[in-house]
Amino acid sequence: MTTGRKLDRGVLILGIETSCDETAAAVVQGGHKVLSNVIASQIDVHKIFGGVVPEIASRHHLTTINKVVEASLEEAGVSMQEIDAVAVTKGPGLVGAVLIGLATAKAMAFALGKPLIGVNHIRGHICAALLEYPELKPPFLALVVSGGHTSLVDVCGLSGKSGEMTVLGSTRDDAVGEAYDKVARMLGLGYPGGPQIDALAKQGKEGAVVFKRVMLEEGSLDFSFSGIKTGTLNYINSMKQAGRPLRKADIAAGFQEAVIDVLSAKAKMGLALTGYRTLAIVGGVAANSALRERMRKDTEQLGIKLCIPSSVFCTDNAAMVAGAGYYQYLAGLTDTLDLDAFASLSL
Numbered sequence: 326m327t328t329g330r331k332l333d334r335g336v337l338i339l340g341i342e343t344s345c346d347e348t349a350a351a352v353v354q355g356g357h358k359v360l361s362n363v364i365a366s367q368i369d370v371h372k373i374f375g376g377v378v379p380e381i382a383s384r385h386h387l388t389t390i391n392k393v394v395e396a397s398l399e400e401a402g403v404s405m406q407e408i409d410a411v412a413v414t415k416g417p418g419l420v421g422a423v424l425i426g427l428a429t430a431k432a433m434a435f436a437l438g439k440p441l442i443g444v445n446h447i448r449g450h451i452c453a454a455l456l457e458y459p460e461l462k463p464p465f466l467a468l469v470v471s472g473g474h475t476s477l478v479d480v481c482g483l484s485g486k487s488g489e490m491t492v493l494g495s496t497r498d499d500a501v502g503e504a505y506d507k508v509a510r511m512l513g514l515g516y517p518g519g520p521q522i523d524a525l526a527k528q529g530k531e532g533a534v535v536f537k538r539v540m541l542e543e544g545s546l547d548f549s550f551s552g553i554k555t556g557t558l559n560y561i562n563s564m565k566q567a568g569r570p571l572r573k574a575d576i577a578a579g580f581q582e583a584v585i586d587v588l589s590a591k592a593k594m595g596l597a598l599t600g601y602r603t604l605a606i607v608g609g610v611a612a613n614s615a616l617r618e619r620m621r622k623d624t625e626q627l628g629i630k631l632c633i634p635s636s637v638f639c640t641d642n643a644a645m646v647a648g649a650g651y652y653q654y655l656a657g658l659t660d661t662l663d664l665d666a667f668a669s670l671s672l
């Protein structure tokens with residue numbers, strides 16, 4: 326009888342995410358319906374340091390997590406007892422930060438007698454695409470663009486079993502979001518830099534400043550963004566030395582055009598290699614307005630279905646963790662209470 330009722334209302338997963346500087350909890354029904362998505366951002370705390378300070382992040386997660394979980398249940402109109410499982414980011418991330426979410430999830434799972442589901446953060450980002458595109462079915466290609474990761478992933482399944490997701494290429498140096506943040510710092514913009522460059526580039530002139538597109542060896546699906554970053558720094562220094570004014574908007578536009586050209590070219594190569602007709606773009610940088618517009622045009626031309634989550638599901642959130650946890654729950658892939666936190670973790 327309980328199972329029948331569960332199927333009627335859809336499995337309810339509580340997701341918890343604390344891998345970096347967002348303390349987040351969400352309730353997702355049936356893998357797609359986001360009943361709540363609460364995010365307490367620590368940006369104001371970290372921006373005076375120009376980046377995330379791991380120890381401070383952990384301490385803030387600790388003081389915030391219970392309130393955030395309570396708020397997510399209240400907003401969803403769901404009691405703790407009604408939750409079917411607790412899904413939580415187990416890594417990759419700042420290990421001290423991940424531990425706070427993990428300890429919270431373990432305590433809840435134990436007290437409620439519900440399954441605990443450890444979720445790979447990158448899998449979470451990929452599953453964010455499913456929240457708003459329930460029709461999206463593997464196989465598809467995922468371009469993961471975040472502050473810590475940049476990769477092209479061949480997604481053959483969602484259950485969480487190993488071997489379902491294959492990394493076809495990834496960055497050899499900086500992640501794309503990291504490059505955005507560093508270039509923003511060079512230009513004296515605030516943290517996080519991605520949204521600042523996104524906004525500033527809109528006022529820049531296309532083609533006024535051109536940076537090299539680093540494509541690596543022919544056929545390689547790997548990425549490299551440190552060259553574009555250094556190229557930007559060299560350009561800024563040469564303008565300063567020559568006593569010429571810094572046209573920050575043009576520099577932001579030039580940097581962004583170079584980055585987007587590379588992302589677009591590599592995504593197209595990945596589509597050609599796999600023969601897939603669907604591309605999902607996920608992770609914080611997928612919130613970038615120019616990337617979204619460019620990829621919409623490019624995929625339209627090729628007749629490729631493009632799935633980019635709304636911005637709130639691109640940057641770190643717990644709905645994506647609950648969403649990914651749902652598929653693991655269906656596959657019976659749950660964890661025991663001795664689950665570890667991982668600073669690095671492959672897909």
Ligand code: KG4
Nearest residue numbers: 471472473502517519609610612613640641
């Ligand atoms: O996925 P995410 O929230 O955290 C990680 O898992 O890393 O990504 C954060 C990254 C930051 O580098 C941030 O600058 C970038 O995503 N980002 C953006 C935009 N919004 C966030 N980059 C470019 N344009 C944006 N609108």
Ligand code: ZN
Nearest residue numbers: 446471640641
């Ligand atoms: Zn992330």
